[in-house]
Amino acid sequence: AQSVAQPEDQVNVAEGNPLTVKCTYSVSGNPYLFWYVQYPNRGLQFLLKYITGDNLVKGSYGFEAEFNKSQTSFHLKKPSALVSDSALYFCAVRDGGYGGATNKLIFGTGTLLAVQP
């Protein structure tokens, strides 16, 4: 079964410093990976996805993610953190099944990013 793991419950970083939020995956077949962000009492917002192609994926709000097949990782990064980046971040992977077209997303447990001024 497909799965993702987010090993850190919380990441603390100072404003202006680079940030990394970690995600590792376990899939059979090609991985289709996603990152979402959730602000308090809100739904999830799409940041970026990896389907195929370049290992460095650029997304919304200056975020990017690096796909590493040998390490089965898909870490989220940003060169310079902002206080407004403080939120809950979820990594997700497409599940398989249903006639070849995948269906549900399986989410990690989430990582709370706290950016200090």
Added chain:
Amino acid sequence: EAGVTQSPTHLIKTRGQQATLRCSPISGHTSVYWYQQALGLGLQFLLWYDEGEERNRGNFPPRFSGRQFPNYSSELNVNALELEDSALYLCASSPLGYLYGYTFGSGTRLTVV
């Protein structure tokens, strides 16, 4: 373009009652997904509907059910409410296919007292 809309925003019910949550997907999206986000438990997959049919179901008891209407909107019904059903219920929509991510609504906060 309107996003995914969920109603109501908040819902307070008594244990044993029934709750009905509603979701309208983005125009053109045929798939609707329901997730439960309980405190400290991340996002738990509940149900997936596409073209009016239930395509997949998560590990939840049968008292969690739903349906999708011809206009692709959906409702989630929770019968015989229990205190642990208190959670944020998120609806998402997408076109059918593995290339697409989801667009989420803002959720319905269900509180069971």
